[in-house]
Amino acid sequence: MFENLALGFASFADPMVWAAVFFGAFAGYLIGAIPGLGPSLGIALLIPFTYGMDPVVSIVGLVALYVAAEYGGAISAILINSPGTAAAVATAWDGYPLTKSGRAGEALTVSIVSSGMGIVVSTLFLVATAVPLSEFALKFGPGEYFALALVGLSLVSGLSTGSPVKGAIAMFIGLALATVGLDVQTGVPRFTGGNPDFFEGLPLVPILLGLYALTEVLVMIEDGAAAKTKSAPIKKLLAVPMSTLFGLKTVIARSSLIGYVIGVIPGAGPSIAAFLSYAISKKMSKTPEQFGKGSLEGLSSSEAANNAAVPGSLAPLLALGIPGSATAAVMIGALMVQGIQPGPLLFTKSPEIPYTIFASLWVGVPVMMFLGLAGARVWAKVADIPRPAIAAIVAGICFVGAYASSNSMFPVYVMVAAGLVGYVLRKLDFPLAPVILALVLGEMMEINFRRALITTQGDWAVFYSSPLTGILLAMAALAFLLPAFGALQGFVRKRRAA
Amino acid sequence: MTVWNFRTTVSAAACVAALGLGFAGPVAADDGWKPTGPVSFVMHTKPGGGTDVMVRALAHSLEPMIGQTLVVENAPGGGGATQMAKVRAAKPDGLTLGVNTVSHFTAFLTNLDGVFSADDFAWIALMQVDPILVFSEKDSAVTSITDLVELARSKPGQVNIGGFGPVGSMQHLGMTMLEQEAGVVFNWVAFESTPDIIAAVMGGHVDAGVANLGPVIEFFEADRLKGIGVLGDDRLSSVPDMQTFGEQGYNVDTSWLQVRGVFGPKDIDPALQQQIADAIFTAMEADTYQTYARSAGVEDGTHGPAEYTAFVERILTIAEAQLKAANLLSQ
Numbered sequence: 001m002f003e004n005l006a007l008g009f010a011s012f013a014d015p016m017v018w019a020a021v022f023f024g025a026f027a028g029y030l031i032g033a034i035p036g037l038g039p040s041l042g043i044a045l046l047i048p049f050t051y052g053m054d055p056v057v058s059i060v061g062l063v064a065l066y067v068a069a070e071y072g073g074a075i076s077a078i079l080i081n082s083p084g085t086a087a088a089v090a091t092a093w094d095g096y097p098l099t100k101s102g103r104a105g106e107a108l109t110v111s112i113v114s115s116g117m118g119i120v121v122s123t124l125f126l127v128a129t130a131v132p133l134s135e136f137a138l139k140f141g142p143g144e145y146f147a148l149a150l151v152g153l154s155l156v157s158g159l160s161t162g163s164p165v166k167g168a169i170a171m172f173i174g175l176a177l178a179t180v181g182l183d184v185q186t187g188v189p190r191f192t193g194g195n196p197d198f199f200e201g202l203p204l205v206p207i208l209l210g211l212y213a214l215t216e217v218l219v220m221i222e223d224g225a226a227a228k229t230k231s232a233p234i235k236k237l238l239a240v241p242m243s244t245l246f247g248l249k250t251v252i253a254r255s256s257l258i259g260y261v262i263g264v265i266p267g268a269g270p271s272i273a274a275f276l277s278y279a280i281s282k283k284m285s286k287t288p289e290q291f292g293k294g295s296l297e298g299l300s301s302s303e304a305a306n307n308a309a310v311p312g313s314l315a316p317l318l319a320l321g322i323p324g325s326a327t328a329a330v331m332i333g334a335l336m337v338q339g340i341q342p343g344p345l346l347f348t349k350s351p352e353i354p355y356t357i358f359a360s361l362w363v364g365v366p367v368m369m370f371l372g373l374a375g376a377r378v379w380a381k382v383a384d385i386p387r388p389a390i391a392a393i394v395a396g397i398c399f400v401g402a403y404a405s406s407n408s409m410f411p412v413y414v415m416v417a418a419g420l421v422g423y424v425l426r427k428l429d430f431p432l433a434p435v436i437l438a439l440v441l442g443e444m445m446e447i448n449f450r451r452a453l454i455t456t457q458g459d460w461a462v463f464y465s466s467p468l469t470g471i472l473l474a475m476a477a478l479a480f481l482l483p484a485f486g487a488l489q490g491f492v493r494k495r496r497a498a
Numbered sequence: 499m500t501v502w503n504f505r506t507t508v509s510a511a512a513c514v515a516a517l518g519l520g521f522a523g524p525v526a527a528d529d530g531w532k533p534t535g536p537v538s539f540v541m542h543t544k545p546g547g548g549t550d551v552m553v554r555a556l557a558h559s560l561e562p563m564i565g566q567t568l569v570v571e572n573a574p575g576g577g578g579a580t581q582m583a584k585v586r587a588a589k590p591d592g593l594t595l596g597v598n599t600v601s602h603f604t605a606f607l608t609n610l611d612g613v614f615s616a617d618d619f620a621w622i623a624l625m626q627v628d629p630i631l632v633f634s635e636k637d638s639a640v641t642s643i644t645d646l647v648e649l650a651r652s653k654p655g656q657v658n659i660g661g662f663g664p665v666g667s668m669q670h671l672g673m674t675m676l677e678q679e680a681g682v683v684f685n686w687v688a689f690e691s692t693p694d695i696i697a698a699v700m701g702g703h704v705d706a707g708v709a710n711l712g713p714v715i716e717f718f719e720a721d722r723l724k725g726i727g728v729l730g731d732d733r734l735s736s737v738p739d740m741q742t743f744g745e746q747g748y749n750v751d752t753s754w755l756q757v758r759g760v761f762g763p764k765d766i767d768p769a770l771q772q773q774i775a776d777a778i779f780t781a782m783e784a785d786t787y788q789t790y791a792r793s794a795g796v797e798d799g800t801h802g803p804a805e806y807t808a809f810v811e812r813i814l815t816i817a818e819a820q821l822k823a824a825n826l827l828s829q
Contacts, residue, residue, distance in 0.1 A: 040544070047554055052786075141703035182577060182609065185688045187664030189609060196579030196613060203575070266697060320700075321716055322693045329691070333551045339793050343716025407573045408580050447690075454687055455658045455704060 005127070008355030011056050012363060020057045021360060024064030025367045029375065031065070032072015035084040035209055036401020039069035040327040047334050055338040059353065060360040062334050063314075066327055067361065068368050070270065070310050071115045074303055075375075078107045079382050080394050082213035086204065086440045087270035087309070089433055090159075090278040090302035092212065097294035102232055105239035105380040110296050111303045112372030113238075113245050114252055116365045118304035121256035122263070122311040123361040130354075131347070134319035137265050142451035143462045145267065147472035149445040152272045154479035155279045156434040164487050166430045174438025177202055184447045185454065197410040206402040206411040207439065210418025211432050214398050218423045220391040239376065244296065251281055251297050252304045259305035263312020266324045270309035271440055277305035279479075311361055318354040320344050530780075531773040533593055536567045539760075540596045542581035544574045548712070548794070549597055552626065552758060555791075559784030564777055578602055582614050590765035592774055595622070598759050600668040603813050607821055608666055620766045621759065621810050623775040624801035625782065626791070628710040628756040629730035630672050631740065632659075633723045635699050638706075643676070643727035643746045646706055650682035659684045660695040661708035668756060669708045671820040672729055675750045676743065678823060699723060710756055711736070712795035729754060736795065751816055757799065759806060768803060775802040 011017050024046075031042040042065050050058035073088035078095030091111065098107035140148070156171050180191045181201030192198035238245070255277040262273035281301035282291045291298045313324030314331075321343035323329040335342055340353060347354055382390075402415035422432055456462045464470050539553050550570065557568040573581045581596055588594030596619075606615050634640045640649060650657040661669040670686055677683055687704050689695045692713040699707040700722060707723075711734055717723040718737060725740035731752045733742055743750045760778060762771070781787065782798060791798060801809055821827040 044544075044550065047551070138697055138701035141698070141701055183664065184690060185664055187608065187666050196576035196610060199577040199579065199609060200575050266693070316697075320697075322697050329693070333547065336551060336793055337555065337790060339789055341712075341716050341793055344720035344722050345716055406575045406580060407571055408575065408584075410575060410580070451687060454685065457656055457685070 001127070004351045004355040005358065007352055008357075008359035009363075011060070011352070011356045012359065014054075014057070016054065016057045017060050017360075020061030021064045021364050021367055024061035025068040025364055025371055028065035028068030028070075029072050029368070029371050032069035032084065033075040033379075034072075034401065035076045035082045035213055035397055036205055036404060038073070038085055038205075038327075039066050040330045042066075042069045043327060043330045043334055047337060050334060050337060055335075055340060056352065056356050058338060059335065060356060060364075062331060063357050063360050064364045064367070066331070067119060067307070067310055067364055068371070070307055070327075071112065071303075071368060071372065073306075074111045074115065075108070075379055076213075078111060078299075079104060079379060080213065080390065081216045082394065082397075083208060084205075085271070086208065086436055087274050087306040088302075089208075089212075089271070089436055090274045091299060091306070093278075093292050093302075093433070094295045094298040097292070098296075098299070099383050101294060102383075103294070104383040105232060105376055106296075107294075107299060108376035108379055109239040109373065110245070110248070110299055112369055112376065114248065114255075114300040114303040115307040116369045116372070117252045118256045118259060118306075118308035119311060119361055119365050119368075121253060121304075122260040122308035123358060125257065125260045126311040126315055126361075127358050130315040131319045133261070133264050134316040134322075137316060138320075139468065140265055141466075142448040142455060143466055143469040144472065145448040146445055146452055147463070147469045147476065148265070148272070149441045149448065150476040151472050151479065152275060152441045153438060153445065154476040155275050156437055159275065159279055159282070159433060162429060162431060164483055166428075167434050170425065170430045170432065171434040171438045174435040175442045177207075177435075178439050178442025178446070184443075185450055201443065202439070203405060203411050203414060204439065205405045206415035207418045208436065209398045209401055210415040210420075211422040211435065213394050214415060214419025215422035215426055215432070217391045217395045217398070218419065219426065220387050223387070238373070239380075240296075248297065248300045251300050254284075255281065255301040255304035256308040259308025260312040262305075263309030263324055264315045266313075266316050266322055267444065269313065269325045270306040271437075273309040273312075274302045274306040275437060277301045314357065317342055318346055318357065321346065529773075531564055531592070531770070531777040533564055533566045534591075535593055536569050537564070537592070538569045538571050538588075538594045540581050540584050540594065541570060541572045542574060542578040542597070542602075544572055549599065549758060551790070551794070553597060555787050556625075556778065556781055558786045560777065560781035563781055577609055578605055579610055579613060582610075582618075585761065586614070586618050586763055588763050590620075590763045590767070592762065592766055592770050595760050595762045595774070598757075598761050600756055600813065600817075601663070603810065604666060604668060604671070604817050604821075606814065607818055607827065616810055616814060618764055619761045620764050620771055620803065621761050621806040622766070622771050622803050623778050624757055624759045624799035624806045624809060625778065626758040626796040627799050628712070628758075628796045629728050629734070629752075630669055630708055630710060630754075630756060631714075631725050631728040631734075631737075632706055632708055633699065633714055633718075633725050634706045635702060636721055636724055638724075640706060641724065641726060642741070643743055643748055646726065647676075647680040647682050647748075649705070650680075650684055655683045655685055657684050657706075658687050658704040659706050659708060660687045660689055660698045660704035662689060662692060662695065664688045666821060666824070666826045668754075671817060671824070672750070672754050673708060674820055674824045675754065676729075676748055679748045679750050696723070710795065712793075715795050753809075753812060754816060757809075757813075758796075759799070759801075771803040775806075 028042055031037045043062055073084040074091045077083040077088040077092035079099055081092050081096040083089045083092050095107045180198055182189055182199045258277040259273040278301050281297055282288050285297050313328045316322045316324045317328045323332055398415055402411040405411050452462045543549050553570055561568050573584055585596040640646050692709050695707040698704045725737050727743050728734055728740055729743050
């Protein structure tokens with residue numbers, strides 16, 4: 001293994017490989033920062049550039065882009081409360097409150113350091129366990145996937161602040177929205193009103209843009225050009241003392257491990273990783289009350305986990321040729337252009353490819369952190385732009401981003417509708433995260449639930465006969481029931497006191 | 499980033515790639531296709547899928563031939579409806595074309611019946627054909643189509659076949675043809691991507707899977723999966739041991755193939771259609787395209803406008819009969 005790793009690092013003797021890392025990281029950083037664009041689009045755009053390039057150079061560039069774009073999503077989440085991907089939703093919870101209290105520079109610094117460390121730690125796990133863990137992930141059948149999605153959903157109760165009833169209602173709104181579209185097993189249109197635009201379900205990116213970004217614009221308009229806190233300029237190399245970052249080491253290590261393991265399971269991805277690690281960090285924290293109000297721990301756990309999921313999603317891709325995420329699936333296309341078909345033989349047939357990717361993940365981190373820290377100075381000033389101007393710019397991004405997602409008007413209408421619904425929900429104090437979480441997980445839950453029953457001819461034993469499913473379902477049940485029980489207890493106590 | 503920028507980036511990227519690498523491929527004859535502006539290929543998929551990669555590989559040799567950039571415009575959504583609406587509304591000048599698969603034809607009969615029909619479009623060139631095959635896990639007792647059929651006979655409706663798309667999809671209809679021929683019933687388990695099917699077969703969650711060759715060939719070579727039968731006239735050259743359905747005694751219509759083709763709005767001048775088809779077929783001879791196509795495991799198609807239109811009619815007839823037989827269409 002060490003020989004092969006040396007082989008991977010040896011690729012960096014070629015200056016073109018360095019150029020690819022810099023270019024990839026820079027392009028990814030910008031693409032990720034724009035809500036509506038994302039890593040999979042970025043890679044697809046870069047594919048034509050890679051024709052005829054040396055395979056190693058092009059792959060290194062694409063990996064750097066993937067990693068940096070996954071990080072870039074944090075920037076818009078922190079600055080304007082507009083996560084560009086579902087994975088950055090949890091980042092906005094603490095990042096945006098920090099920006100509002102004039103600590104944008106701090107938030108950006110913590111996010112880039114956590115992301116970078118998340119990748120470094122996760123890549124360490126990747127090198128050591130890519131093959132065995134990917135083989136283990138094959139044990140995940142429909143029953144296990146259903147249980148995993150349910151665990152993800154159960155986090156809603158742990159994460160939503162305020163009324164648990166409102167959290168539950170928001171979750172059911174998300175689940176209801178997830179049922180729109182062609183039925184995956186039978187192909188029957190559901191709630192489409194005969195309009196083909198609804199066949200593939202409600203598109204996620206426009207809903208994210210509407211629910212978060214457009215809603216935020218409406219709130220900004222309502223607040224008017226109110227006096228706001230000016231963000232503190234970054235004076236030293238880092239906006240936060242080294243000791244603060246060092247204090248986050250346990251959070252980062254734990255979140256990276258969670259991010260990596262969840263990332264390896266094909267289809268689970270960075271959003272479940274971020275929510276799960278956020279929930280666990282909140283449970284373990286000495287100051288859980290700070291979560292959602294600008295906790296550096298919360299911000300760090302979300303960012304470390306969603307970036308750690310990237311090397312995780314590369315594990316089944318490199319070990320077995322099965323992509324762990326939508327972006328990893330696009331990577332397969334990019335590799336095929338190079339005449340490399342990822343499959344179970346990649347490690348034996350062309351070990352230089354996986355080991356160069358491992359090396360480039362490590363080499364890419366300092367580059368990305370340099371860009372991130374330099375960029376933080378610029379971005380932190382964005383927070384100082386007068387609100388009416390910000391509102392106009394964000395609204396513009398919402399419309400263009402939604403249109404660009406399929407070059408048609410339908411997603412734009414979806415975005416506007418989601419924005420109006422989001423505004424009403426916010427006014428009524430409903431949390432928005434459960435809507436997104438349920439929308440992301442609802443489809444995964446439903447299709448796997450049905451697939452499990454279809455493959456066993458309707459035998460419910462599929463949900464308790466496998467120990468893996470059993471454990472996951474028990475976890476989900478506890479996560480749902482404990483807060484409900486706590487709420488009931490509080491209610492009873494209040495009644496008694498009255 | 500504006501949409502304008504977004505599109506220019508794509509074409510500029512393709513341009514840089516073509517110019518910077520010293521393209522040396524076939525050159526068009528004087529009477530060849532000479533479009534007057536950039537040519538848009540409208541896709542029904544998001545960037546990065548198999549169809550997308552095909553067009554980008556083609557662009558590499560087609561652009562210098564026709565002297566225009568080729569713009570890949572992704573218009574996913576509506577089960578192809580977003581793309582088809584754009585192509586149908588375009589001027590028939592050959593500057594707006596679309597890429598289709600068999601799912602377009604089945605959609606004309608099912609979900610998009612009454613919205614679009616084959617007559618709304620000109621079917622210009624059949625670029626790729628890709629037979630479907632059935633595979634099982636390497637240690638599975640199922641080593642042939644006969645084994646699979648016998649298993650289904652011993653426990654009707656309980657043999658799980660994982661495949662792409664819902665009931666009524668291209669792969670599902672292929673399996674219903676086998677069901678009818680063998681007189682058995684399988685249990686169809688729908689998946690949304692081929693890698694998911696591969697993972698489910700390797701993990702033992704379904705008994706067999708359906709796929710095209712490209713995504714599974716590495717797994718055959720690595721001895722993780724084995725091919726148990728291909729729906730085609732001949733065996734596949736890269737998997738010579740895998741018998742056809744016919745060789746195993748199951749006579750299923752072998753024109754039921756996955757395809758990728760190019761289509762346009764219906765009023766394109768037939769002479770122009772022929773020029774476009776010729777240009778595409780010449781561009782497909784370039785090394786870059788051939789390298790891509792061989793690694794993707796697809797066969798080159800050769801049907802120009804007349805043959806492709808006839809092919810589409812034939813596919814629609816088979817699909818309609820199959821959908822009716824499977825009770826997915828009113829009689």
